[in-house]
Amino acid sequence: MKTGLLELQLKELREYLPVIDQKNISVSAVNVGWHISHSLKVLHNVFQILENSDPKRFKKQFSFLRHYIFLFRRIPRGKAKAPSAVLPDKDLQAAILEKEIEHLRHQLPQLQDLPKKAFYRHHMFGDLNRDQTIKFLGIHTEHHLKIVRDILK
Numbered sequence: 001m002k003t004g005l006l007e008l009q010l011k012e013l014r015e016y017l018p019v020i021d022q023k024n025i026s027v028s029a030v031n032v033g034w035h036i037s038h039s040l041k042v043l044h045n046v047f048q049i050l051e052n053s054d055p056k057r058f059k060k061q062f063s064f065l066r067h068y069i070f071l072f073r074r075i076p077r078g079k080a081k082a083p084s085a086v087l088p089d090k091d092l093q094a095a096i097l098e099k100e101i102e103h104l105r106h107q108l109p110q111l112q113d114l115p116k117k118a119f120y121r122h123h124m125f126g127d128l129n130r131d132q133t134i135k136f137l138g139i140h141t142e143h144h145l146k147i148v149r150d151i152l153k
Contacts (some may be wrong), residue, residue, distance in 0.1 A: 037088030
Protein backbone atom coordinates (compact mmCIF):
# COMPACT_ATOMS: atom_id res chain seq x y z
CA MET A 1 0.00 0.00 0.00
CA LYS A 2 1.31 3.40 -0.93
CA THR A 3 1.62 6.28 1.53
CA GLY A 4 0.90 9.01 -1.04
CA LEU A 5 -2.38 9.99 0.61
CA LEU A 6 -0.66 10.45 3.97
CA GLU A 7 1.99 12.62 2.29
CA LEU A 8 -0.72 14.86 0.85
CA GLN A 9 -2.52 15.00 4.18
CA LEU A 10 0.65 16.03 6.02
CA LYS A 11 1.13 18.79 3.45
CA GLU A 12 -2.44 20.00 4.04
CA LEU A 13 -2.03 19.85 7.83
CA ARG A 14 1.05 22.07 7.45
CA GLU A 15 -1.02 24.63 5.51
CA TYR A 16 -3.28 25.09 8.55
CA LEU A 17 -0.48 25.87 11.01
CA PRO A 18 -0.97 29.68 10.75
CA VAL A 19 -4.57 29.30 12.00
CA ILE A 20 -4.12 26.77 14.83
CA ASP A 21 -6.02 28.98 17.29
CA GLN A 22 -9.17 29.23 15.18
CA LYS A 23 -12.24 27.64 16.66
CA ASN A 24 -15.89 27.20 15.67
CA ILE A 25 -17.95 25.75 18.51
CA SER A 26 -20.79 24.81 16.17
CA VAL A 27 -18.35 22.39 14.46
CA SER A 28 -15.99 21.28 17.24
CA ALA A 29 -15.37 22.05 20.89
CA VAL A 30 -11.62 22.30 20.19
CA ASN A 31 -9.51 24.46 17.87
CA VAL A 32 -7.70 23.68 14.61
CA GLY A 33 -4.42 23.10 16.46
CA TRP A 34 -6.00 20.36 18.57
CA HIS A 35 -7.08 18.43 15.45
CA ILE A 36 -3.64 18.85 13.85
CA SER A 37 -1.80 17.78 16.99
CA HIS A 38 -4.10 14.81 17.59
CA SER A 39 -3.68 13.61 14.01
CA LEU A 40 0.11 13.87 14.29
CA LYS A 41 0.16 12.04 17.62
CA VAL A 42 -1.91 9.20 16.18
CA LEU A 43 0.41 8.92 13.18
CA HIS A 44 3.53 8.98 15.34
CA ASN A 45 2.26 6.47 17.92
CA VAL A 46 0.90 4.04 15.33
CA PHE A 47 4.13 4.23 13.28
CA GLN A 48 6.08 3.23 16.40
CA ILE A 49 3.69 0.40 17.22
CA LEU A 50 3.93 -0.95 13.65
CA GLU A 51 7.73 -0.80 13.71
CA ASN A 52 7.92 -2.63 17.03
CA SER A 53 5.26 -5.24 16.32
CA ASP A 54 6.03 -8.93 15.95
CA PRO A 55 4.44 -10.06 12.66
CA LYS A 56 4.20 -13.63 14.00
CA ARG A 57 1.66 -12.42 16.57
CA PHE A 58 -0.69 -10.86 13.98
CA LYS A 59 -4.20 -12.33 14.21
CA LYS A 60 -6.51 -11.85 11.25
CA GLN A 61 -10.06 -11.23 12.43
CA PHE A 62 -13.28 -9.82 11.07
CA SER A 63 -14.66 -6.58 12.41
CA PHE A 64 -17.95 -5.27 11.08
CA LEU A 65 -17.11 -1.76 12.30
CA ARG A 66 -13.73 -1.82 10.54
CA HIS A 67 -15.35 -3.18 7.38
CA TYR A 68 -17.96 -0.39 7.45
CA ILE A 69 -15.42 2.41 8.04
CA PHE A 70 -12.99 1.05 5.44
CA LEU A 71 -15.78 0.59 2.88
CA PHE A 72 -17.15 4.12 3.23
CA ARG A 73 -13.75 5.66 4.16
CA ARG A 74 -15.49 7.75 6.79
CA ILE A 75 -15.51 7.97 10.58
CA PRO A 76 -18.76 9.35 12.01
CA ARG A 77 -18.27 12.51 14.06
CA GLY A 78 -18.70 12.51 17.80
CA LYS A 79 -18.94 8.73 18.15
CA ALA A 80 -15.52 7.95 19.63
CA LYS A 81 -13.29 9.46 22.28
CA ALA A 82 -9.55 9.82 21.69
CA PRO A 83 -7.38 7.68 23.99
CA SER A 84 -5.31 9.74 26.45
CA ALA A 85 -2.04 8.74 24.70
CA VAL A 86 -3.02 10.79 21.65
CA LEU A 87 -4.55 13.83 23.33
CA PRO A 88 -2.75 17.05 22.39
CA ASP A 89 -0.71 19.07 24.85
CA LYS A 90 -2.41 22.15 26.29
CA ASP A 91 0.19 24.54 24.83
CA LEU A 92 0.11 24.08 21.05
CA GLN A 93 2.82 25.85 19.08
CA ALA A 94 2.96 25.98 15.30
CA ALA A 95 6.77 25.60 15.27
CA ILE A 96 6.60 22.35 17.26
CA LEU A 97 3.78 21.00 15.07
CA GLU A 98 5.85 21.91 11.99
CA LYS A 99 8.77 19.83 13.30
CA GLU A 100 6.44 16.89 13.98
CA ILE A 101 5.07 17.08 10.44
CA GLU A 102 8.58 17.11 8.99
CA HIS A 103 9.64 14.15 11.14
CA LEU A 104 6.58 12.13 10.06
CA ARG A 105 7.14 13.04 6.41
CA HIS A 106 10.59 11.46 6.59
CA GLN A 107 9.21 8.35 8.32
CA LEU A 108 6.55 7.60 5.69
CA PRO A 109 8.77 5.74 3.20
CA GLN A 110 9.90 3.38 5.97
CA LEU A 111 6.33 2.15 6.49
CA GLN A 112 6.30 0.40 3.12
CA ASP A 113 9.50 -1.46 4.05
CA LEU A 114 7.89 -3.09 7.09
CA PRO A 115 6.69 -6.70 6.84
CA LYS A 116 3.14 -7.10 5.49
CA LYS A 117 2.07 -8.63 8.79
CA ALA A 118 3.54 -5.87 10.93
CA PHE A 119 0.47 -4.77 12.82
CA TYR A 120 -1.31 -2.26 14.99
CA ARG A 121 -3.93 -3.48 17.47
CA HIS A 122 -6.81 -1.00 17.30
CA HIS A 123 -9.03 -0.89 20.39
CA MET A 124 -12.20 -1.28 18.29
CA PHE A 125 -11.06 -2.94 15.04
CA GLY A 126 -8.63 -5.55 16.35
CA ASP A 127 -5.32 -6.26 14.58
CA LEU A 128 -4.68 -4.21 11.44
CA ASN A 129 -1.82 -5.38 9.22
CA ARG A 130 0.57 -2.86 7.66
CA ASP A 131 -1.62 -2.05 4.66
CA GLN A 132 -4.83 -1.88 6.72
CA THR A 133 -3.06 0.37 9.20
CA ILE A 134 -1.94 2.74 6.45
CA LYS A 135 -5.51 2.82 5.13
CA PHE A 136 -6.88 3.47 8.62
CA LEU A 137 -4.39 6.31 9.17
CA GLY A 138 -5.52 7.94 5.91
CA ILE A 139 -9.19 7.65 6.92
CA HIS A 140 -8.50 8.96 10.44
CA THR A 141 -6.41 11.90 9.23
CA GLU A 142 -9.03 12.79 6.61
CA HIS A 143 -11.70 12.73 9.34
CA HIS A 144 -9.82 15.44 11.24
CA LEU A 145 -8.98 17.39 8.09
CA LYS A 146 -12.70 17.56 7.27
CA ILE A 147 -13.38 18.94 10.73
CA VAL A 148 -10.61 21.55 10.28
CA ARG A 149 -12.03 22.56 6.89
CA ASP A 150 -15.48 22.96 8.47
CA ILE A 151 -14.07 25.02 11.35
CA LEU A 152 -12.50 27.38 8.81
CA LYS A 153 -15.57 27.75 6.57
